[in-house]
Amino acid sequence: MKLSFSAADEAFRNEVADWLAANLCGEFEQIRYRGGPGDEHSYVQERKAWERKLHEGGWTGLGWPCAYGGRGATIEQQVIFNEEYARAGGPGRMGHIGETLTGPTLIAFGTEQQKQRFLPGILRGEDLWCQGYSEPSAGSDLANVKTRARYDEARGRWLITGQKVWTSLAHESQYCFVIARTDPASVGQKGLGFFLLAMDQPGIEVRPIEQLTGTSEFNEVFFDDAVCGADDIVGAPGEGWKVAMGLLGFERGVSTLGQQMLFQNEFDEVVRIARENGAAADPALRQRIADAHVGLRIMRFNSMRMLSGGGDDGSLSREAMIYKLYWATWHRNLGKLAMDVLGPESEILDGAPYQLNRLQSLFLFTRSDTIYGGTNQIQRNIIAERALGMPREPRG
Amino acid sequence: MDFRFTEEQEMIRATAEAFLADASNSAAVRQAMVTEQGHDPALWQKICSEMCWQAMHIPEAYGGLGLGYVELVATLEQMGRYLFCSPFYSSVCLAANALLVAGSEQQKTEYLSQLAAGTTGTLAYTGSSGRWDADAVEAVCVADGDGYRVSGSYRYVPDGHTAQLLVIAAREQGSVGAEGISLFVLPAATAGISRQWLPTMDQTRRQAQLVFDNLPVPATALMGEAGKGWSKLATILDLATVAIAADQVGGAQQSLDMTVDYLKERVQFGRVIASYQAVKHKTADMMVKVEASRSAVYYAACIADEALAGGPLGRELAEAASIAKAYCSDTYFFNAGCGIQLHGGVGFTAEYDIQLYFKRAKSTEIFLGNGAYHRERIARGLLEAHPADGAVEALT
Numbered sequence: 001m002k003l004s005f006s007a008a009d010e011a012f013r014n015e016v017a018d019w020l021a022a023n024l025c026g027e028f029e030q031i032r033y034r035g036g037p038g039d040e041h042s043y044v045q046e047r048k049a050w051e052r053k054l055h056e057g058g059w060t061g062l063g064w065p066c067a068y069g070g071r072g073a074t075i076e077q078q079v080i081f082n083e084e085y086a087r088a089g090g091p092g093r094m095g096h097i098g099e100t101l102t103g104p105t106l107i108a109f110g111t112e113q114q115k116q117r118f119l120p121g122i123l124r125g126e127d128l129w130c131q132g133y134s135e136p137s138a139g140s141d142l143a144n145v146k147t148r149a150r151y152d153e154a155r156g157r158w159l160i161t162g163q164k165v166w167t168s169l170a171h172e173s174q175y176c177f178v179i180a181r182t183d184p185a186s187v188g189q190k191g192l193g194f195f196l197l198a199m200d201q202p203g204i205e206v207r208p209i210e211q212l213t214g215t216s217e218f219n220e221v222f223f224d225d226a227v228c229g230a231d232d233i234v235g236a237p238g239e240g241w242k243v244a245m246g247l248l249g250f251e252r253g254v255s256t257l258g259q260q261m262l263f264q265n266e267f268d269e270v271v272r273i274a275r276e277n278g279a280a281a282d283p284a285l286r287q288r289i290a291d292a293h294v295g296l297r298i299m300r301f302n303s304m305r306m307l308s309g310g311g312d313d314g315s316l317s318r319e320a321m322i323y324k325l326y327w328a329t330w331h332r333n334l335g336k337l338a339m340d341v342l343g344p345e346s347e348i349l350d351g352a353p354y355q356l357n358r359l360q361s362l363f364l365f366t367r368s369d370t371i372y373g374g375t376n377q378i379q380r381n382i383i384a385e386r387a388l389g390m391p392r393e394p395r396g
Numbered sequence: 397m398d399f400r401f402t403e404e405q406e407m408i409r410a411t412a413e414a415f416l417a418d419a420s421n422s423a424a425v426r427q428a429m430v431t432e433q434g435h436d437p438a439l440w441q442k443i444c445s446e447m448c449w450q451a452m453h454i455p456e457a458y459g460g461l462g463l464g465y466v467e468l469v470a471t472l473e474q475m476g477r478y479l480f481c482s483p484f485y486s487s488v489c490l491a492a493n494a495l496l497v498a499g500s501e502q503q504k505t506e507y508l509s510q511l512a513a514g515t516t517g518t519l520a521y522t523g524s525s526g527r528w529d530a531d532a533v534e535a536v537c538v539a540d541g542d543g544y545r546v547s548g549s550y551r552y553v554p555d556g557h558t559a560q561l562l563v564i565a566a567r568e569q570g571s572v573g574a575e576g577i578s579l580f581v582l583p584a585a586t587a588g589i590s591r592q593w594l595p596t597m598d599q600t601r602r603q604a605q606l607v608f609d610n611l612p613v614p615a616t617a618l619m620g621e622a623g624k625g626w627s628k629l630a631t632i633l634d635l636a637t638v639a640i641a642a643d644q645v646g647g648a649q650q651s652l653d654m655t656v657d658y659l660k661e662r663v664q665f666g667r668v669i670a671s672y673q674a675v676k677h678k679t680a681d682m683m684v685k686v687e688a689s690r691s692a693v694y695y696a697a698c699i700a701d702e703a704l705a706g707g708p709l710g711r712e713l714a715e716a717a718s719i720a721k722a723y724c725s726d727t728y729f730f731n732a733g734c735g736i737q738l739h740g741g742v743g744f745t746a747e748y749d750i751q752l753y754f755k756r757a758k759s760t761e762i763f764l765g766n767g768a769y770h771r772e773r774i775a776r777g778l779l780e781a782h783p784a785d786g787a788v789e790a791l792t
Contacts, residue, residue, distance in 0.1 A: 001398065001399055001400065001401065001402070001405070001466050001694065001697070001698050002397060002398045002399070002698075003397060003399065003695075003698050003699075003709065004397065004709075005397050009397075076397060079397075271778055271779065274779060275779055280775075280779040280780075286771070286772060286775040286779065287768060287771050287772070287775070289775055289778060289779065290722070290771035290772065290773075290774040290775040290778065291722075291771055293774055293778055294692075294718075294719045294722050294723055294771065294774065297692075297715075297719050298688045298691055298692045298719065298723060299688075301399070301691035301692055301694070301695040302687065302688055302691040304397060304399040304691075304695075305399050305400065305690075305691050305694070307397075307399075308397065308398050308399040308400045309400055318683070318687050319687050319690075319691065322683065322684040322687050322688070325680070325684055326684055326688060377677065379680070380676065380677040380680035380681070381673070381676065381677075381680075383680035383683055383684070384670075384676035384677070384679055384680045385676070387683060388652075388656050388676075388679055388680070388683060389656075389660075390656065390659065390660065390670040390671065390675075390676050390679065391660075391667075391668060391670055391671040392671075393671070393673060394671075
């Protein structure tokens with residue numbers, strides 16, 4: 001076991017930190033620490049400009065193969081980039097869905113033509129993507145999607161009809177990937193296709209969902225014979241589930257240590273307040289603050305194990321399998337701790353009508369952490385069934 | 397960064413697992429735990445002569461194998477998993493660590509080589525106050541000619557009634573806290589030391605009471621500088637804390653595994669009860685905790701290696717030890733407690749081993765400070781150290 005990074009990796013760390021120091025300033029100063037879950041609606045134009053800036057610096061597609069315009073960075077380097085990015089207060093990425101989900105999926109499953117067509121726009125930070133997975137009746141039970149894809153023989157294109165929900169950044173995106181049923185008689189994981197759609201077309205309507213935070217970063221997306229080119233299906237009709245699950249595999253991993261830096265920023269704020277307002281003298285709060293610190297440190301150790309661990313066969317290690325349940329629960333608890341440390345001040349808004357401060361936003365938004373991307377309950381099923389080998393629930 | 401076992405470390409872990417699964421099976425544990433010495437002397441001799449675990453992290457210069465704390469922790473985890481009844485912890489993790497940290501060259505040469513050869517030992521520092529910090533030291537030493545005289549009683553001393561070598565802490569008359577503490581090493585057979593076994597609820601780990609009544613101790617027994625022993629003792633205790641946390645991870649893992657095995661066999665309402673979600677979710681929570689505990693202990697083991705080698709990360713030892721002990725204590729108790737509950741009626745019987753784990757969970761939780769104790773140590777560092785330094789170095 002070895003905890004330290006190599007000299008080459010440390011040099012890379014300096015390169016990242018130097019670039020961020022030289023570029024995340026001036027017009028971009030205002031977007032430091034902004035954006036991301038709970039704050040996705042802030043500084044949208046500025047953050048889009050920042051995506052292009054990142055491309056200029058060669059920081060997009062870091063982990064992609066060089067053959068597709070990426071940098072072919074090692075896992076360690078990607079971790080370092082994410083750490084330094086978060087440490088510098090880098091804004092929540094607008095292009096992360098394209099970069100971390102669409103790109104790797106196309107590289108793994110796409111045709112050469114699809115790669116040539118879609119990857120450059122993602123790298124340039126110009127084409128933003130959103131994810132069309134969940135539907136009103138397909139949440140935890142994702143395979144229950146009802147959205148249909150019908151091939152229009154006459155005009156050689158796919159027509160998509162149905163509804164997606166909880167679609168982050170749909171109103172800002174140029175493209176959406178959608179799983180839809182190519183075989184209308186199919187049920188469950190069979191008969192699905194994975195489609196790439198342009199958002200700017202008459203057959204697509206985006207309606208923001210007002211959240212309990214008063215803001216809207218999730219949307220409903222309605223498809224009414226939305227057009228998708230014949231060549232814009234990834235994999236064959238009927239193979240959509242395989243592609244969709246492959247994509248979820250790309251979601252985990254290198255960004256976790258960067259995510260923890262953001263958590264650390266939030267936790268430090270809670271500690272700062274506790275020292276200032278006297279909460280630090282309350283024995284019960286001291287225990288909870290220390291517990292949060294313990295939890296966050298262990299989250300990091302766990303990620304280090306996860307990133308060092310095999311995974312050569314593509315399967316998730318045990319420490320990887322617990323990750324979502326662990327961080328989501330920890331983060332939600334931090335939100336509650338923040339309010340309890342603030343005491344009565346926790347109720348007072350920055351302003352009317354419903355202007356939340358950062359910690360209030362944390363408190364409210366983290367209620368979604370244990371729901372999206374697989375609820376805590378689904379995570380427990382996955383752990384029990386896949387890691388502990390307990391029998392599956394009977395499914396209808 | 398490579399935060400996983402090397403091939404050699406994995407081999408050591410696997411060897412310990414294979415050996416203990418047989419040598420420390422349920423029948424062997426139940427036989428050893430009802431004896432006064434609390435272990436099987438023949439098995440201990442076999443381990444010392446064939447496995448050489450007791451010499452593992454003692455440097456080669458003193459007759460040891462010169463391996464590190466990671467190897468030690470990997471072995472301790474298996475000892476916890478199989479409820480190993482032995483003087484290993486007291487001899488290696490208390491006595492040998494004490495000599496490594498605080499012994500003079502002459503003391504190391506004399507005593508470490510004895511310990512490496514299988515002599516047993518322990519550390520006595522706690523009086524009857526129930527504390528685990530510097531205030532725990534109640535015995536008093538006074539200068540007497542060239543040497544000292546020690547008076548006082550020690551409680552909760554692991555294997556104190558059978559250990560052959562004693563490291564003891566005593567304080568100058570009238571001193572408080574970290575001031576005035578001295579460490580001594582002496583043969584337990586020294587005339588005038590009264591030692592008594594304290595029968596305990598957890599029968600797999602032995603505790604004893606030692607009484608010193610104005611006992612003459614030669615100057616050569618003093619470890620380090622008189623009255624300045626606390627910082628050394630604090631390091632010894634941090635190392636011992638990491639080691640007991642490793643035992644807890646093993647026990648927590650086995651509590652989970654035994655429970656899952658039982659759940660897969662037990663049938664009610666026509667199904668194995670492992671198929672019920674209420675049961676699965678509880679086991680998933682157990683696994684999350686044990687994997688996080690493992691990450692915490694492995695990290696702390698790496699830090700302990702650094703601390704023993706004088707590396708820069710060694711300054712994290714107190715924090716890493718407290719993180720591991722706080723988390724692992726709560727995990728082990730949770731897992732063993734859930735284990736009894738999920739076993740149902742048979743979990744309450746003496747016949748099933750889960751009860752033994754439950755008791756060891758409690759005794760290891762208390763030993764060297766429970767979760768609340770270690771969280772308070774962390775809180776002190778977070779809330780009362782220098783603002784914004786983020787580090788928790790001033791723990792003790």
